[in-house]
Amino acid sequence: MPNHHPAVDLVDIEGAIFGMPLEIAMSDTLLVAMDDIGNKYFTLIDIKNNRLVNRFGDKGKGPDEFMYPCNISINRFDNILEFTTLTPKAHIGFSLNDAAKNSPLTSSKKRVFSFKDDLPLQITWFPALNCYIANGMFSAGKYAIINEYDTITKVFGDLPPSKYREEIDNFLLCDAYQGFIKSRPDGKKVAQVSLTCDLIDVINADGTIIRFQTYNPEIAVIDGMVATSRESPYGFSSMATTDNYIYTLYSGRTFNEHAMSAQLCEKIYVFNWDLQPVCSYTLSTEAISIAVNSDDSKLYFMGMGDIQMGLYKIELSH
DSSP, rough: OOOOOOOOOOOOTOOOOOSSSOOOOOOOEEEEEEEEETTTHHHHTTTTEEEEEEEEEEEOOOOTTTTTEEEEEEEEETTTTEEEEEEEEEEEEEEHHHHHHSSSOOOOOOEEEEOOOSEEEEEEEEGGEEEEEEEEOSSSOOEEETTSOOEEEEEEEEOOOTTTTTTTTHHHGGGGGGOOOOTTSSEEEEEEEEEOOOOEEEEEEEEEEEEEEEOOOOEETTTEEEETTTSSSSOEEEEOOOOOSEEEEEEEOOOHGGGGTTEEEEEEEEEEETEEEEEEEEEEOOOEEEETTTSEEEEEEEEEEESSSSEEEEEEOO
């Protein structure tokens, strides 16, 4: 697999201050950083003109106010930022056209879920099926299909073979493979990557799954919860999808050796949607999150510079 060493350029955004933006997403002209800094969740940047547009998304403080957003993406057809919230369990969308203004925001999409037994975690819309798909913790499977009535209609997909399959029940073991789940922009497929190992799944509309994986995480059950070993290599810290490729930001570091910087990464692996490796990129600046434009020409990432976190970009050449 070809490996590239691209030039890394700092994108100077006047007035923008970043903490630790664990996720970013982009359209062709706008980039959103999810950053737990100040009293807002999101930073909106005009990447065409390298300009800070707005900070938006008030942090919730009580019932019915959203907290802990994750799994962000931008729907390219209507320019809506979509994400899951952990409290309450919901799938929410904000118009980026409205977010560019300073007026109070109301969600253009909002679906609050209530589940009894199974526990979906990251939820995204699967256009090809006209329903939601989620990873999470399930008694019999790895993914769930959720219909327009907030009902889980199907749980499917096997966990990877491992020495833990006979020791730990499926519900708990699912927690060892959590990560980001995102639709292909054209809506025909969904990809999921794991935070704890190098597992990548591509889910087709017919329910079949293509999988790439070379190792399982080292885990243990402590006080009824799955804990990952400090000696187990981290997996993917971020993922971006285009119609042509899946871009993964891979760590491979252990907590024992790198402590809190174990999720910072220097390696990007690119796959096609059949999970055939295309190429890799080695970064000269450690990254925490990535986004790619629709024509696969530029990749943006949040990275740790000499002094503070910043926005960087590279030109893609595969």
